[in-house]
Amino acid sequence: xxxxxxxxxxxxxxxxxxxxxGRGRDPVDAAMIRHWCEAMGVPxxxxxxxxxxxxxxxxxxxxxxxxxMSGLSGAVGRTAAYEELVALLDRAGCTAVVATDCEQxxxxxxxxxxxxTFDAVIESVSPRKTTALGTGHFITTRTEIxxxxxxxxxxxxxxxxxxxxxxxxxxxAERPRPVINRDNAGFWEGVAGHRxxxxxxxxxxxxxxxxxxxCGECGSPLWExxxxxxxxxxxxxxxxHHPPVPGFEAPYAVGLIELAEGVRMIxxxxxxxxxxxxIGMPVALEFVRAGDQELPVFRAYEEGL
Amino acid sequence: xxxxxIVGIGATAFTKDSGRSELALAAEAxxxxxxxxxLAPGDVDGMVTFTMDTSPEIAVARATxxxxxxxxSRVHYGxxxxxxxxxxAALAVTAxxxxxxxxxxxxxxxxxxxxxxxxxGREPSAEGVALGWGLPFGLLTPASWAAMHARxxxxxxxxxxxxxxxxxxxxxxxxxxxxxxxxxxxxxxLAEHAASRWIAExxxxxxxxxxxDGGQALVVTSLARAxxxxxxxxxxxxxxxxxxxxxxxxxxxxxxxxxxxxxxxxVARRLWRDSGLGPADVDVAVLYDHFTPYxxxxxxxxxxxxxxxxxxxxxSGTLPINTHGGQLGEAYLHGMNGIxxxxxxxxxxxxxxxxxxxxVLVTAGSGVPTSGLILAADG
Ligand SMILES: [Zn+2]
Numbered sequence: 001x002x003x004x005x006x007x008x009x010x011x012x013x014x015x016x017x018x019x020x021x022g023r024g025r026d027p028v029d030a031a032m033i034r035h036w037c038e039a040m041g042v043p044x045x046x047x048x049x050x051x052x053x054x055x056x057x058x059x060x061x062x063x064x065x066x067x068x069m070s071g072l073s074g075a076v077g078r079t080a081a082y083e084e085l086v087a088l089l090d091r092a093g094c095t096a097v098v099a100t101d102c103e104q105x106x107x108x109x110x111x112x113x114x115x116x117t118f119d120a121v122i123e124s125v126s127p128r129k130t131t132a133l134g135t136g137h138f139i140t141t142r143t144e145i146x147x148x149x150x151x152x153x154x155x156x157x158x159x160x161x162x163x164x165x166x167x168x169x170x171x172x173a174e175r176p177r178p179v180i181n182r183d184n185a186g187f188w189e190g191v192a193g194h195r196x197x198x199x200x201x202x203x204x205x206x207x208x209x210x211x212x213x214x215c216g217e218c219g220s221p222l223w224e225x226x227x228x229x230x231x232x233x234x235x236x237x238x239x240x241h242h243p244p245v246p247g248f249e250a251p252y253a254v255g256l257i258e259l260a261e262g263v264r265m266i267x268x269x270x271x272x273x274x275x276x277x278x279i280g281m282p283v284a285l286e287f288v289r290a291g292d293q294e295l296p297v298f299r300a301y302e303e304g305l
Numbered sequence: 306x307x308x309x310x311i312v313g314i315g316a317t318a319f320t321k322d323s324g325r326s327e328l329a330l331a332a333e334a335x336x337x338x339x340x341x342x343x344l345a346p347g348d349v350d351g352m353v354t355f356t357m358d359t360s361p362e363i364a365v366a367r368a369t370x371x372x373x374x375x376x377x378s379r380v381h382y383g384x385x386x387x388x389x390x391x392x393x394a395a396l397a398v399t400a401x402x403x404x405x406x407x408x409x410x411x412x413x414x415x416x417x418x419x420x421x422x423x424x425x426g427r428e429p430s431a432e433g434v435a436l437g438w439g440l441p442f443g444l445l446t447p448a449s450w451a452a453m454h455a456r457x458x459x460x461x462x463x464x465x466x467x468x469x470x471x472x473x474x475x476x477x478x479x480x481x482x483x484x485x486x487x488x489x490x491x492x493x494x495l496a497e498h499a500a501s502r503w504i505a506e507x508x509x510x511x512x513x514x515x516x517x518d519g520g521q522a523l524v525v526t527s528l529a530r531a532x533x534x535x536x537x538x539x540x541x542x543x544x545x546x547x548x549x550x551x552x553x554x555x556x557x558x559x560x561x562x563x564x565x566x567x568x569x570x571x572v573a574r575r576l577w578r579d580s581g582l583g584p585a586d587v588d589v590a591v592l593y594d595h596f597t598p599y600x601x602x603x604x605x606x607x608x609x610x611x612x613x614x615x616x617x618x619x620x621s622g623t624l625p626i627n628t629h630g631g632q633l634g635e636a637y638l639h640g641m642n643g644i645x646x647x648x649x650x651x652x653x654x655x656x657x658x659x660x661x662x663x664x665v666l667v668t669a670g671s672g673v674p675t676s677g678l679i680l681a682a683d684g
Contacts (some may be wrong), residue, residue, distance in 0.1 A: 098421060155682035179437025181429035210438050218553055236457040238449050248443045256453055256558050264559050266439045279460045295441050
């Protein structure tokens with residue numbers, strides 16, 4: 001169905017009844033007025049309204065909707081027309097709903113003991129609108145509320161039924177996995193235990209990263225793992241925008257970190273807006289969990305701000 | 306000075322969707338290169354390509370009528386292999402193990418597997434592990450690796466991204482006049498470069514070369530035989546490969562300063578030494594331009610200007626570079642189309658001919674183990 005087709009179908013519901021012969025679940029009563037006033041933090045009404053009679057209270061006008069609410073069991077008394085309208089929007093992907101605004105007109109005060117009846121009409125269905133929440137249609141209903149058969153107020157209520165905007169919530173568990181083999185497994189074992197291990201050649205003493213099964217300085221295959229302090233500085237960095245990478249929300253920052261031990265490694269830069277990253281900025285190691293994988297990342301510290 | 310020459314060049318059309326197999330593209334390029342020489346397929350006895358190429362030498366031979374092969378070789382490291390294929394051919398020819406060698410590269414890089422999609426899962430080989438250090442942190446595309454170098458370069462010399470723009474504008478200016486270029490008729494301004502979207506900051510879309518479907522082939526033989534053929538020989542004055550100490554593949558972050566290209570430095574020293582030439586002797590430079598910053602770094606490594614001065618040199622236009630439009634403007638053929646442009650300049654047949662061009666520098670993929678050529682007119 002095209003957008004125009006849907007709009008035409010929706011518009012056909014304007015003027016049709018949404019609720020016919022609705023009845024308030026209880027008469028207007030003092031207990032509900034007191035609870036409402038306490039919950040809203042407003043003073044309760046004067047218990048004796050001159051000219052009304054002893055023991056009769058007037059409900060605050062803003063309570064108008066209270067007397068027609070259908071309770072936790074959900075909406076009751078809606079017409080088939082309204083249900084069809086909702087089903088049509090559901091099929092068009094507008095499965096989410098949010099109340100957007102409400103207007104009320106007060107024609108006669110409601111008093112304890114008043115029996116409430118009401119009827120609602122689908123006043124308008126908007127063309128397709130795109131909002132921050134998503135794209136959908138506003139439905140405005142107009143409800144006439146009667147007390148003992150006398151028109152007491154008009155309640156106009158607007159909801160947006162919409163298809164939620166796709167918000168990409170990147171789950172770190174989706175990130176690409178580290179590539180691990182026998183040459184670098186020790187590094188990732190260290191990370192699992194929250195230790196950042198670099199190699200040190202036991203022949204010439206040179207410290208190295210990335211892990212390799214031999215020394216680039218003297219060629220010796222002998223080495224030991226030493227734990228890095230986790231202190232470092234940003235040596236270079238990239239702010240990634242494209243293409244989308246699973247587990248990341250662009251833009252995100254990747255740093256080339258020079259550790260205090262003199263070796264460099266690639267890692268995520270966290271705790272700083274990409275625009276504020278500077279080469280030379282101090283960073284400190286922390287660990288984050290990505291699914292079942294621990295990852296070493298570096299938190300940047302802004303100086304002199 | 307080697308005793309070998311390039312005697313033929315041939316390419317397919319450069320497109321975004323060839324609609325054909327990579328083998329079909331390779332075969333078409335090889336046929337075109339042979340036609341350019343006037344040699345018959347049966348004259349070929351050697352073939353060289355990239356390890357990344359999906360079309361085996363024997364398949365291309367079967368599809369083009371090439372018969373017995375006495376020499377076949379492949380070179381690794383992506384676009385770094387480009388000039389090295391010609392070096393392999395020249396070595397084979399001068400050593401006498403082959404007489405006529407075809408170098409080729411063909412792919413559907415745009416419509417098929419795109420490098421820019423990034424690496425994800427890698428097999429835990431040494432190569433996979435080396436690239437793998439960046440994966441969990443989302444550093445997994447060629448542009449992202451290049452950007453790490455580019456940021457360092459800007460920082461070292463206190464520059465802005467406008468210096469990269471000069472490369473893009475220059476390439477596209479030449480491409481606009483090249484009918485074979487994808488961006489024929491579509492030059493670019495610095496403002497358009499500056500307005501293009503970020504890919505991997507500090508690299509914008511227009512700092513990254515295009516992606517192409519196509520093929521390019523070159524034919525190499527001895528200088529003596531070259532002098533008997535229909536085209537003037539383009540002499541391979543020098544050919545070199547280079548890998549630096551602590552060399553990596555696009556992830557050269559750990560040694561030295563990533564604001565430079567030490568592997569290009571290796572190639573530069575070899576080419577100058579073997580040719581007896583220097584920067585002032587070069588008429589045209591065809592510099593591998595998968596990403597604009599690398600063009601500046603190459604100019605500096607080759608000594609055309611001082612460190613950090615590449616942008617100013619390109620903007621000045623005093624050294625003609627990438628007269629085919631480069632890979633940003635003509636086509637991304639892993640550098641092989643740049644060699645063809647070097648040949649055309651020496652022959653005097655480029656659409657952007659530099660008058661009297663007798664010596665052309667051609668480079669291959671940078672940030673990886675790389676290669677270079679100096680091509681010269683005969684005599
Ligand atoms: Zn050592």
